[in-house]
Amino acid sequence: MGSDESGSESSVIVTGAGPTGMTAALALHARGVPVTILEADPQDRERPGSRAIYIHGATLHTLEQNSPGLGKKLADEGIVWPTRRTLWRGKQVFERTYSNPGGSGELPHFTSLPQVWTEDYMLEALEDAGVEVHWDSPVETVESSLDGVRVETEDGDEWEASYLVGADGAGSTVRKQIGAEFDGEESKNSFVIADVEEDPENPRRLERVFHYDHPTVDGRNVLLVPFQGGWRVDIQCKETDDPERLANDDVISNLVATTLGERYRDRVSWVSTYQFLQVTADRFIDDHRRVLLAGEAAHLFAPFGARGMNSGIADADAAASAITVALQSNVDSVRRAEVEQYAALRERSAAWNKDAAGQALEYLQGDSPVTKAKKRLAAAASDHWERAGEWLDDAPYGPHGSPPTSVGQY
């Protein structure tokens, strides 16, 4: 059992109060393991944009198990869009409306709400559980040994614990401190993403719409996704585009007006430009099997298929399980094996997610003449053959299915 200078005791330190770190802390608490979070930002921070709006049903179940009521709360606060629709150069090629939200038990197949809301509810759950978050505490150094971990924050505070979960996001200090490195590539084209507030007087129909070669956006692909309170407009830039020009206030207002409707012109609340990294850390644990990387500290995926936050939450749950079992053993080889099992499973899962997101990216951005021809043929056939339109509707998000949930699976 470790402690900080003030003597408070925690078996585990989690770095980062993002969705991954907060889930890790809730999952450890649920298993009876004392845990403390160290977070670099101040408590009154403002997190930008809607970001991870799409929460998979499996994620809702994980959160509900670790913090009863949390999965249900997110499902109640979010929305489920019943309709999915795809257009090819302005002509509809696929539409399907579902009569119920699917899923299992009380939880739907998915829910859609701004990430900042999800984080607020996670924080409330941590407060209810009595888990401490130390704000303004950026971790600067990490030293692991056979017996545990010692970390020092920027202002010189030292902390000791048996295990450390590194959930400190894409620029992770913990990752660098254990000598792990990101491996992978960057997407070719950029994307411009805008959050747009809903018009409460005249809300749009709840539907996820994908436009191939949108005729009034100069032939760019456009994805429109509703979330509670607003819309995400996601525009795929051409290779020749200057994304910053498209993100300029007047230009984005025009793009929003032409894609969502004139009444949304002045409702843009956030704009950003992205090139996506497709990378995984070359290892998820340290030499002494005391530090476990999770979430974006361990991997970054292109966002199609919503694998970012969802996979971070799965990492967090798996890290909490591994640490809990390791803490119960007095045998070093057993403890090490638990952490190694975590790495084996989550590295495979990350590789699966990276491939899946990569397939989506390749489908959307790739130069393959075969894929281009398949898309054109499917669009032409869609009037008579629903499966062709369904393929066009499905393919931008990568393959169906889930990452492996056991080490032998792949």
Ligand SMILES: Cc1cc2nc3c(=O)[nH]c(=O)nc-3n(C[C@H](O)[C@H](O)[C@H](O)COP(=O)(O)OP(=O)(O)OC[C@H]3O[C@@H](n4cnc5c(N)ncnc54)[C@H](O)[C@@H]3O)c2cc1C
């Ligand atoms: C435009 C966009 C759209 C997205 N859409 C989706 C989506 O639909 N679905 C989905 O699943 N995902 C989506 N994502 C990805 C999702 O936002 C991220 O995967 C998610 O935020 C990662 O969570 P995390 O907790 O691992 O990292 P973060 O959210 O980055 O949290 C890391 C935390 O660590 C803290 N920190 C950093 N350094 C230190 C340090 N040295 N010491 C202590 N604390 C530190 C940070 O302040 C932060 O609070 C999207 C992302 C973007 C940008």
